[in-house]
Amino acid sequence: MKQIAVIGGGPAGALCGEKLASAGFRVTLFDEHLAWEKPCGGGLTHKAIEKYPFLLSGPQTKKEIFTAELISSQGHRTRFEMSRPLVIYSRAVLNGLLLDRAAAAGCETIHARVTALDTNGTGVTLTAAGREHAADFAVLATGARNQLLPGTTPLRAEDLEVTLGYFVPAEEQVVKIKFLDRMNGYIWSFPRADHLSVGICAKMAQYATQTLRKLLDDFAREEKIATAGARFYSHVLPSPRLATLRHRKITGRNWALAGDAAACVDPITGEGLFYALRSGDLLAESLIQDRPESYPARLRAEFVADLEIATSLVRRVFRGSFLGGAVTTRMVQFAQRSATFRDLLRDLFSGAQDYRSLRKRLWTQFGATITEVARDILRVPHSGEASEKVTS
Numbered sequence: 450m451k452q453i454a455v456i457g458g459g460p461a462g463a464l465c466g467e468k469l470a471s472a473g474f475r476v477t478l479f480d481e482h483l484a485w486e487k488p489c490g491g492g493l494t495h496k497a498i499e500k501y502p503f504l505l506s507g508p509q510t511k512k513e514i515f516t517a518e519l520i521s522s523q524g525h526r527t528r529f530e531m532s533r534p535l536v537i538y539s540r541a542v543l544n545g546l547l548l549d550r551a552a553a554a555g556c557e558t559i560h561a562r563v564t565a566l567d568t569n570g571t572g573v574t575l576t577a578a579g580r581e582h583a584a585d586f587a588v589l590a591t592g593a594r595n596q597l598l599p600g601t602t603p604l605r606a607e608d609l610e611v612t613l614g615y616f617v618p619a620e621e622q623v624v625k626i627k628f629l630d631r632m633n634g635y636i637w638s639f640p641r642a643d644h645l646s647v648g649i650c651a652k653m654a655q656y657a658t659q660t661l662r663k664l665l666d667d668f669a670r671e672e673k674i675a676t677a678g679a680r681f682y683s684h685v686l687p688s689p690r691l692a693t694l695r696h697r698k699i700t701g702r703n704w705a706l707a708g709d710a711a712a713c714v715d716p717i718t719g720e721g722l723f724y725a726l727r728s729g730d731l732l733a734e735s736l737i738q739d740r741p742e743s744y745p746a747r748l749r750a751e752f753v754a755d756l757e758i759a760t761s762l763v764r765r766v767f768r769g770s771f772l773g774g775a776v777t778t779r780m781v782q783f784a785q786r787s788a789t790f791r792d793l794l795r796d797l798f799s800g801a802q803d804y805r806s807l808r809k810r811l812w813t814q815f816g817a818t819i820t821e822v823a824r825d826i827l828r829v830p831h832s833g834e835a836s837e838k839v840t841s
């Protein structure tokens with residue numbers, strides 16, 4: 450196998466193309482937009498930076514954010530310093546960086562939409578800009594709205610979140626996350642180099658877009674974020690269910706899905722960039738070793754098994770109750786009052802804490818967390834926390 454067609458030049462397709470071209474494959478990458486401002490927060494966790502250090506060390510414009518603020522649906526707030534920064538890119542810059550690396554590795558890039566794909570022959574044929582192209586294998590990294598589905602099912606409304614947002618020209622130094630009242634989703638404000646990406650995500654099947662837009666506009670008003678004249682965006686984001694992660698076919702004889710198209714997204718946080726990069730990388734590895742059939746097992750071993758655990762926690766996190774209040778409200782309150790709980794959140798934000806061991810850690814630390822919360826409520830002073838609190 451020598452000739453690979455990569456369809457989609459986002460993080461999944463661009464990194465896959467780069468790795469394959471570096472290994473000597475002839476790679477042609479097709480994207481209808483190339484380096485574009487795809488609707489996104491653009492936030493990369495530390496686990497992505499650790500795996501791909503060029504994302505931090507390169508000269509491209511990005512913002513490192515060290516402070517996070519959590520806001521409950523009832524307005525409780527807490528602000529804390531993260532142990533590792535969140536690195537936030539404009540997507541036009543991030544995609545440009547990844548596509549440049551792919552081109553430098555020898556990947557041919559074609560600026561065109563792929564309108565048809567035939568995988569029934571020994572190889573594949575595809576149509577782009579009215580021309581037919583042949584390849585031995587097709588990498589489908591066409592994102593959450595993927596329409597090219599040889600031998601597999603589309604993502605359904607239950608597997609998707611709707612997102613709405615604004616790119617607001619403003620300077621900020623703090624990442625803000627606001628939880629919603631018993632809703633599967635949240636509002637975010639991610640500061641980039643010269644603007645904010647402010648948005649809301651929630652399960653597609655459950656909430657009307659007008660409701661979400663109103664919640665987002667209320668948040669912007671509360672936080673004094675001027676959205677008048679700001680560019681509005683809307684997109685979909687995979688939020689896979691357990692059955693989808695476990696059973697949906699993501700590879701065939703001469704094709705495979707990567708990134709959002711394969712639903713490689715954390716169903717709790719919506720983090721997709723790391724998983725897009727990893728899935729593109731793991732798919733390239735499988736093809737380089739001439740074992741494309743090993744790709745799903747590689748994904749499972751590296752992160753899909755953990756994301757499956759996350760699917761069982763989504764409802765609990767966003768709609769559950771704990772000690773008589775919403776879980777998300779308790780999270781904000783605990784973070785405000787307990788250093789132990791803040792450490793846990795820091796690890797969740799950086800990606801150092803996986804879902805597999807989360808439950809055990811929560812229970813192991815429960816005594817310390819509750820003691821710290823109680824001491825704080827009773828105003829017994831203890832070291833090192835006062836500076837991190839904002840409001841009660």
Ligand SMILES: Cc1cc2nc3c(=O)[nH]c(=O)nc-3n(C[C@H](O)[C@H](O)[C@H](O)COP(=O)(O)OP(=O)(O)OC[C@H]3O[C@@H](n4cnc5c(N)ncnc54)[C@H](O)[C@@H]3O)c2cc1C
Pocket residue numbers: 456457458459460461462479480481482483487488489490491492493561562563564590591592593595612613614639648684685686707708709710714719720721722723725
């Ligand atoms: C509003 C929003 C906020 C988000 N915030 C974050 C965040 O802060 N951090 C994070 O980690 N994740 C975030 N995500 C998720 C993240 O954006 C995605 O997981 C990530 O972009 C997936 O990368 P990908 O390469 O799989 O797909 P994409 O980035 O969607 O790239 C797909 C590419 O395929 C191209 N394409 C599609 N169809 C065709 C076709 N037929 N022919 C040619 N080209 C085609 C498109 O032009 C596009 O460039 C967010 C998502 C949304 C919607």
